[in-house]
Amino acid sequence: MDWLDYQQMRTRRGFFRDCAGGIGTAALAHLLNIEGRAAAAADPLEVKAPHFAPKAKNVIFLFQEGAPSQMDLFDPKPALQKWHGQPLPPSLTKDLKLAFIKPTAAVLASPRKFAPQGQCGMELSDLLPHLSTCADDICLVRSMYSEAFNHHPGQLLLFSGHTTFGRPTMGAWVVYGLGSESRNLPGFVVLTSGVGTSGGSDNFSNGFLPSTYAGTVLRNSGDPILYLSNPPASARTHRGRGWMRSAI
Numbered sequence: 411m412d413w414l415d416y417q418q419m420r421t422r423r424g425f426f427r428d429c430a431g432g433i434g435t436a437a438l439a440h441l442l443n444i445e446g447r448a449a450a451a452a453d454p455l456e457v458k459a460p461h462f463a464p465k466a467k468n469v470i471f472l473f474q475e476g477a478p479s480q481m482d483l484f485d486p487k488p489a490l491q492k493w494h495g496q497p498l499p500p501s502l503t504k505d506l507k508l509a510f511i512k513p514t515a516a517v518l519a520s521p522r523k524f525a526p527q528g529q530c531g532m533e534l535s536d537l538l539p540h541l542s543t544c545a546d547d548i549c550l551v552r553s554m555y556s557e558a559f560n561h562h563p564g565q566l567l568l569f570s571g572h573t574t575f576g577r578p579t580m581g582a583w584v585v586y587g588l589g590s591e592s593r594n595l596p597g598f599v600v601l602t603s604g605v606g607t608s609g610g611s612d613n614f615s616n617g618f619l620p621s622t623y624a625g626t627v628l629r630n631s632g633d634p635i636l637y638l639s640n641p642p643a644s645a646r647t648h649r650g651r652g653w654m655r656s657a658i
Contacts (some may be wrong), residue, residue, distance in 0.1 A: 523535065
């Protein structure tokens, strides 16, 4: 009797009887581990105690690429009005390193009107009338700057703190530092819209950390998560006459 004939003659009951030792032992070890009755293996997503008492259980970060310029929304530059339509003087452009703009290009000042909003006096443009009504409830940071002048390096700096790829991003660091309470779902998920950001997967990469901490992308079409669905005809089970056959 060859191996194929032997496989076809095996019954489901015989299969589980022969494998009971291995499957049963693995299942028992898993159940005991969940109940804390067994020595658990190192879990990279184990919940870790933070340095300070936490106030939040989840982090949701919205990165909305493609909005109008910040200088038309919440970052007024009144001095640009002086140079509108003219090139900046060489004293201001001699050390500039620009990728696509010549130092002699004409300055474009914002046409929007800015006004202080709320008791804090936050300056917002007329493009944000609804945000102006809750100016005292939000935090607007204007003191940050970088030497990155292209989209991709700028996004890498925002997500990883560096302008070059290969470093862990903020989501990977959060899961690495705090772990995850979920045992059945990834601790770091990514929802993309449209074609995604210019930085692509570098914006949610695990960098030099283990791949466990990489962002898991949830798609809005097809399989929500890639590579989890069985390929067609790869795991069919025939249940006739009390025996099981797997298609290979």
